Structures are given as C-alpha cells and as structure tokens.
Amino acid sequence: MIDQKNSSELMKMKKMINMKQLELIQVSPMNSKSISEISLPLTYFDTPFLLGSPTEMLFFYSLPNIEITHFMNSLLPKLKHSLSLTLQHYYPLAGNLIWCPQLNQPVIRYVHGDSVELVAAESYANFDHLSSKNRTRYANDFQHLLPQLIIPSPNSSNAVPLLALQLTLFQNSGICIGLSQPHATGDGRSIAMFLKSWSLNSKFLGISTSFLLYDHQSLQIIPFFERTVLKNVSTRFQEAYFLHLVKFIRSKYSMSEHDCMNWLLASMEDLKVPPNHIAASFELSGTDIGRLKKWVTSRTNTSPSRFVLVFAYIWVCLAKATNVKTTRDDPKEGLMKASSVLSFADFRTRLDPPLPPTYFGNCVGEIVFSTKKGDLVGEDGLLVAVNLIVKELRGLDDTLVRDVDPGLANLMFPTGDVSEFDVIAGSTQFGFYELDFGLGRPKKVELASIAKTRAIFFADSGNGDGVEISLVRCKDEIDAFGLSFVNGLNDLSVTDLGRKSRL
Incomplete structure (x- = not known):
C-alpha cells in the first residue's frame, strides 16, 4: 500500500x-x-x-x-x-x-x-x-x-x-x-x-x-x-x-x-500551500458576540443565533477587506460588484426521516449567499448579512420539506464558478478545544488544510462563548481583513457610546 x-x-x-x-x-x-x-x-x-x-x-x-x-x-x-x-x-x-x-x-x-x-x-x-x-x-x-x-x-x-x-x-x-x-x-x-x-x-x-x-x-x-x-x-x-x-x-x-x-x-x-502565505487567527469573545446581537436585535425583531451572527460578521469583514482595492480603482463599480460566500449546512436533521446525530460520513450541502458589496460595507451591512443568512437557511428547510431531490440538487450544483466565492467553513458545535487526551485542553487548534483551500474556518475558541476565526492569505489580505475586523468592533463601541450620550 x-x-x-x-x-x-x-x-x-x-x-x-x-x-x-x-x-x-x-x-x-x-x-x-x-x-x-x-x-x-x-x-x-x-x-x-x-x-x-x-x-x-x-x-x-x-x-x-x-x-x-x-x-x-x-x-x-x-x-x-x-x-x-x-x-x-x-x-x-x-x-x-x-x-x-x-x-x-x-x-x-x-x-x-x-x-x-x-x-x-x-x-x-x-x-x-x-x-x-x-x-x-x-x-x-x-x-x-x-x-x-x-x-x-x-x-x-x-x-x-x-x-x-x-x-x-x-x-x-x-x-x-x-x-x-x-x-x-x-x-x-x-x-x-x-x-x-x-x-x-x-x-x-x-x-x-x-x-x-x-x-x-x-x-x-x-x-x-x-x-x-x-x-x-x-x-x-x-x-x-x-x-x-x-x-x-x-x-x-x-x-x-x-x-x-x-x-x-x-x-x-x-493543491499546494502558496509560498509566503500567512496563517492568522482572530477571536470574537462572548462579550463581542453579545454586542453584535444587541446591535442587531435593537434594529429588528429577530434574535439571531451565535452561528448566524459570527457568519454575518465574517462576511461583512470579507466584503470590506476586498472592497478597498476595487473602490480605489472605481468606487461605483466596486460597490456594485457581488460579494458571494459559500458555506455548508448539516443535513442530518433536515432529511426525512432524519439521520442519527452519530451518522459517520458526509452529510452537508453547499449554500451560496450573495449580495452587492455596497449592501455589506454600509452602516447597516451587518443587518443585511444577518437577514440574508436567516432567509436562505429558512428557505433551505422549506425546500427540503417540499421535495428532497431538487433541494439537494441545487446545493450540489450551485450557480456559477465556485472559485468566485469565498468559502466559510466550520461550526461552533464541534468542541475541538474540549479535546482532552489526559493532557489538558489544546493550546491551539489549526485547520491546516485551509492553506490549500483558502477557506475561512471558525470554531469555538475554548474561552467561554468565544469564537475563533482562522484564515490563510498573503500579508496584504490578512492586514485588510484584520483592519476591517477590528474597526467593525470599534464601530459598535462608538455606536453604543453615541446612544448612551443621547440618553
């Protein structure tokens, strides 16, 4: 062998x-x-x-x-x-x-x-x-x-x-x-x-x-x-x-x-690891996620899950990071370009009859989320992303209840070239930071294969309700994502302070 x-x-x-x-x-x-x-x-x-x-x-x-x-x-x-x-x-x-x-x-x-x-x-x-x-x-x-x-x-x-x-x-x-x-x-x-x-x-x-x-x-x-x-x-x-x-x-x-x-x-x-590409991790603490949820719920009647909030925030940060160059070259054209992300949904509970939660194999389907960059980089970008994600996930369940085959077919054959999408993979439910072999909890978990796939991986961070986000890119892309990540959280603080001062 x-x-x-x-x-x-x-x-x-x-x-x-x-x-x-x-x-x-x-x-x-x-x-x-x-x-x-x-x-x-x-x-x-x-x-x-x-x-x-x-x-x-x-x-x-x-x-x-x-x-x-x-x-x-x-x-x-x-x-x-x-x-x-x-x-x-x-x-x-x-x-x-x-x-x-x-x-x-x-x-x-x-x-x-x-x-x-x-x-x-x-x-x-x-x-x-x-x-x-x-x-x-x-x-x-x-x-x-x-x-x-x-x-x-x-x-x-x-x-x-x-x-x-x-x-x-x-x-x-x-x-x-x-x-x-x-x-x-x-x-x-x-x-x-x-x-x-x-x-x-x-x-x-x-x-x-x-x-x-x-x-x-x-x-x-x-x-x-x-x-x-x-x-x-x-x-x-x-x-x-x-x-x-x-x-x-x-x-x-x-x-x-x-x-x-x-x-x-x-x-x-x-599939090779590009030379000089950098691995970086960013963390949304439980407090950060709470602030994201408070910001969204104060503007809508929905109460999005932690998964939806984290997914939406990553998508907004990606859109802002990739929008820097396009808006510099042509501001109007950059805002009209599509920002599309591809992710995966677990189908174990969505099939009829559902699979046991311990089913071993692949049981995920692709979902594409897409909108104009201008919708995501604006003041209400996070809200736009949350609403789109919730709508697509709800529509996914409705499609599968009506007819399993067409629903799955659409997921396996997404429209367009997959290379056009950023891929966001992972879950906050896998508990990788809880894996104790008698050695204590891991100090760091890496999904090393994202160096070849360019996927963005998120998982529980091991720090309370925090979520760790990992990606591998060239230095300029890492810097741009990091800047949008930090600025987005800072903007939430400014918004909160503004509301308190008006009160």
Whole structure:
C-alpha cells in the first residue's frame, strides 16, 4: 500500500526542516477478528468532496516538562492503545478508499488486518510560536507536523488510506497531534466525533471501561455507518454528478478508466500551500458576540443565533477587506460588484426521516449567499448579512420539506464558478478545544488544510462563548481583513457610546 519512494522523499524533506522520525506504528482496531470485511459505498453527499483537499488538523498541547523518555515510554503507548480501543468502533477508518470495478465507483473497504499509520516524531521548531493565538505564522511552517496520506504509485495496490496520524514532540514545550483524512470519507462533525471518542478513551484509560463510549453528558458517540438510511434520497443526482466528475478528471489529467484511482493523487498534487502565505487567527469573545446581537436585535425583531451572527460578521469583514482595492480603482463599480460566500449546512436533521446525530460520513450541502458589496460595507451591512443568512437557511428547510431531490440538487450544483466565492467553513458545535487526551485542553487548534483551500474556518475558541476565526492569505489580505475586523468592533463601541450620550 505504501509508496516507499514517496515516503522516503517525504522524510528527506522533513529532515531539512529539523525534524526527526522516532517511530512508525501501524495501529489496528482492537478485537477486530469478528469483522472480516466490509464495504461502504460513497453517498450522494460524499461524492462532491472526492476532488477536495484532505482535511488536515493540528492540535497543540502545552507540556512544559515533557521529555523524550516520557513521550516514548508513557505518552505514546497510551495514545496508541486508546487509538486501538477507539478504532474497534471506528474500524472503517483503518481501511482504504478503493476503486470498485463492479460499481465503477470508489468505495470504502475495510479488511481484517487493515491499520492506521501513526508516526511519532520530534520537531526542533519553536512550539510557542507555532501554537500562538496572537501572532501570524507562515502556513508552510505547519506542514512538517502533518501526517501524509500515502498515495500509491501506478504499480501499487490502488488504495488510499482513510486516516493518517502524527504525534510530534517538542521537548520541554509540548506535543502536536496531526490528522489527515480524505474529505470524501467524513465531514467536520464525523471527525469531531472520532476525536472526541479517542480523547475520552485516552483520558479515562485504566479508570473505567464502561464510561469510555459516553461523554460527561451521557451522549452516545458510537458511530453509525449504515448507508441504507439514505434510501429516500434519489441516487439520480449522485450518478449524474459522478459521471460529470469522471469526465472532467479524465479530460484534465488525460487518464484512462484503468487509472481511476490515480486522479486522487493528481488532484491532491494540484493543491499546494502558496509560498509566503500567512496563517492568522482572530477571536470574537462572548462579550463581542453579545454586542453584535444587541446591535442587531435593537434594529429588528429577530434574535439571531451565535452561528448566524459570527457568519454575518465574517462576511461583512470579507466584503470590506476586498472592497478597498476595487473602490480605489472605481468606487461605483466596486460597490456594485457581488460579494458571494459559500458555506455548508448539516443535513442530518433536515432529511426525512432524519439521520442519527452519530451518522459517520458526509452529510452537508453547499449554500451560496450573495449580495452587492455596497449592501455589506454600509452602516447597516451587518443587518443585511444577518437577514440574508436567516432567509436562505429558512428557505433551505422549506425546500427540503417540499421535495428532497431538487433541494439537494441545487446545493450540489450551485450557480456559477465556485472559485468566485469565498468559502466559510466550520461550526461552533464541534468542541475541538474540549479535546482532552489526559493532557489538558489544546493550546491551539489549526485547520491546516485551509492553506490549500483558502477557506475561512471558525470554531469555538475554548474561552467561554468565544469564537475563533482562522484564515490563510498573503500579508496584504490578512492586514485588510484584520483592519476591517477590528474597526467593525470599534464601530459598535462608538455606536453604543453615541446612544448612551443621547440618553
């Protein structure tokens, strides 16, 4: 399965950036003998992500006194064992994405003996710099911390691993847990579920075995993999989408039908981290979000959710940041240009019948929000954004209640070129900053794959009701977004003071 040449070149690259591999481990699901083989088809929701960048995440944990002996003899065995415990319920993640000739489509296949590759490594980079929330970092500085989904060469077994993990030690500073997963095999909620299960198994290892599969609120997190629950969603659009996708792939990469799996490699190779791009994070505190809500509710009868408020504020900041140059060149034309953002809605509760909340796979659809920049950069821009988002989300529910297929078709085939949109991804419900492997909460969480996709990621910040917003851009774009972000909050303060003075 492993392309030794590619793996060797990868390690040479990592050595150049002061990193050393300590151990390469294959972790199999515990008690897996009862399951000999299982195949899961890709669903209507999985297929659109086949050409997307793998999901890549980094979790930094501050451990000021950690040394290599403790890391290798205590921490690594504990994380390895708890991973094996977790995989006995998430066993498909130890499998591969393969091409099924009978279906003429890729499927997820697990065979007894499959395993997850876990790399233990040591980095000599500056842990505090990489894990900082208050400074910008070059996006390329994170790449050596990410595990590689080893893509096979044309002469190998044509299988793409579903999960790769890396544990990196920073002596006397901390560790970083890195994850890579093909997006076509699971969305953000699925990844959060797996990580929550693994962290609970690690934290309570040796304390209680009956507690391991439940969180402190007694919410079951055993994954649900059954695909037949989607039988009420027609496969017609999935088949049409896939045929269109294959036609595009073969045309772009000049590949024959026998090379169907190799386009995964080709598409991933197209996605590189641009040189000199900067990763930056911004935080809306619980107080900031409260002020946003107060500002909106004082001008309308609605009481928008935290998700809608944060989404709207990001959109307004994007519009103001990108409007600087266009208004300088032609003020009127700049204000008339469209500001469009693409995001994703979770469909688990929107289908009829709904899917279990523990469904593992992709179950999100695309939604496009669009209006003129002039509507967003004005005094009431935030209100405009909130109203548009609420309207689109309400319309989405109405469409699906009336007719599932057309509603999903519109989401999978948004009008226009996706490159025209800014992509906003994430959720405040995943709880990434709550992942405690027995190491305390993460100091910093990074969705490293946004360096390749240019998506803007937001999630809970770990500070009360705060929300962290992350993006990777060139320095000028980061500066412009940061300026609009700070000025927008300052404008709220000025508005509040003005109202108090009039009273």
